Amino acid sequence: MRVLLVEDAVGLGDAVREQIADDGHAVDWVQCLDHARSSVRTTPYDLILLDLMLPDGRGLDFLRQQRSAGDVTPVIILTAQDQISERIAGLNAGADDYLVKPFDLFELSARVAAVARRYSGNPNPHIKFGDLQVDMSARTVQRGGLVVDLTAREWALFEAFVQRPTALLSKSQLEERLYAFGAEIESNTIEVYISRLRKKLGREMIETVRGMGYRLICE
DSSP, X not given: OXXXXXXXXXXXXXXXXXXXXXXXXXXXXXXXXXXXXXXXHHOOOSEEEEESEXXXXXXXXXXXXXXXXXXXXXXXXXXXXXXXXXXXXXXXXXXXXXXXXXXXXXXXXXXHHHHHHHHTTOOOSEEEETTEXXXXXTTEEEETTEEEXXXXXXXXXXXXXXXXXXXXXXXXXXXXXXXXXXXXXXXXXXXXXXXXXXXXXXXXGEEEETTTEEEEOOX
16 A cells, blocks of 8 residues: 555654555655645545644644545554544544554554555455455465465555455556655556466466556456
């Protein structure tokens, strides 16, 4: 997924970015609402991790503005405000989940995965494609009963297909899953990772539509 992290605390922001990146997601980290607004105008995100108290305003106001504009990007609030009234206000403003600081980074990973599954239309973490058994929660794949070892980037690419089975994904859409701002994108990167996935999952699992992109074959 492409994740926007809006957090002004340097220590926490660095830890969260590292955790989410280790999970195989591309993360753009900004430390104020002005930069968050610029980011969402130019980049399609799959998830926003949002602090509530930022140097130039309140995260809830940003969230309300996004929802009023019709933006349905899932949002998980990260905040030190633990009052019930604050949680209710966040959820009523359109947040999908709420984590109170300090929180366990592995719990954050689990909540990110759960929100992603809900928005992909399949809240069940266990999915079957042909002879592939996929556990979205544990981030594991078995082929014919044997565990398939995927790297973080291979998983990120495979997850993009799993979340939109049978959909045609363009090269640029897949690149968004792999890279954050400033990362160098080589011209053949997607082709290389598609080749690796085919070797591990079966050549028949991913179809090439010449000049347009790729799609997962779910039969």
